[in-house]
Amino acid sequence: MPPAAPPRLSVVLDTDPGVDDAWAILYLAAQPDVEIVAIGAAHGNVPTATAAANALRVLDVVGLDHIPVAAGHPTPLQQPLETSEFVHGEDGLGGGAGPTSPRRTSPEPAAEQLVRLARQRPGELTLLALAPLTNIALALRMEPNLPRLLRRVVLMGGAFHVPGNVTAWAEANSAHDPEAAEEVLRAGFDLTMVPLDMTEHAWADEFWLKRIADADTPAARFATSVLDAYVALYSSARGTVGCVLHDPLAAAIMVDESLATYEERQVMVELAGHTRGATLLDERKFTISRGGIPDQRPPVRIAATVDAATAMDRIHRALATS
Secondary structure, three states: OOOOOOOOEEEEEEEOOOHHHHHHHHHHHOOOOEEEEEEEEOOOOOOHHHHHHHHHHHHHHOOOOOOOEEEOOOOOOOOOOOOOHHHHOOOOOOOOOOOOOOOOOOOOOHHHHHHHHHHHOOOOEEEEEOOOOHHHHHHHHHOOOHHHHOOEEEEEOOOOOOOOOOOOOOOHHHHOOHHHHHHHHOOOOOEEEEOHHHHOOOEEEHHHHHHHHOOOOHHHHHHHHOOHHHHHHHHHHHOOOEEEOHHHHHHHHHHOHHHEEEEEEOOEEOOOHHHOOOEEOOOOOOOOOOOOOOOOOOOEEEEEEEOHHHHHHHHHHHHHOO
16 A cells, blocks of 8 residues: 555744745745644734735635735834834835736634634644734733644744844844744744744845756745845845745744754743844753743743754755745
């Protein structure tokens, strides 16, 4: 008998497209063993409504126009909205968003969509969180049992031993809603973090990007068309042409956990002062009765090393052949 096919990975995305978010969707759409069940749109790179419109556009490019997209909460839980068009362009897709999709977003909010799907398919769904965690925190408030209803959560977020990318200490997804990130990280999800420490290794250089541009597929053409502002910013910062593919790397690790090694640690998010939004570990080699993580929250898995070369090869192959 032929070997049994591997089980399909059923995924709900929470995302804020955003150039690298769009690339992550394109990558997942090319995976034969991945079912994208639904997308929740979040604020972050762009306002929520723009993120939802962009998610619909990307799904249309790859012919997945049956997948629902629900718009999430328009603002963080406790702070004013800040977005990152200076990184991703005014439309979030480097000026290349193009016409709006003929489809509309779902009538239910993203948090309600996530709760409904988790209740309908307990233990089946993996959540890939590529945005500020506002929608996830709101879903958790609606359904406290959500950590047990979801199979696991993989999030792109945090910065531990490298600088942040919004402030000197805080990575964008935690900085854009620190309260939401803190609620999610202490909730008890089977949770894997892919922090900036790892995603900074997902560098797409000029030669790698040209190979994508030369590929005559709908995904590759669209991916290339949205890159200009994103590549310009990263090239200026690093002094060489290229960009970092944060979210596609997290998606690749979700699909194949063997691309990384992990450590289990308690993580908390700073909610005050000039380090607000920073993700914190207790790095001491000893324990005393004060000054550490302030509760008995369960640890999460943190990607500690990554095979970025293999991941980048898989991302290239996905976009160049779909």
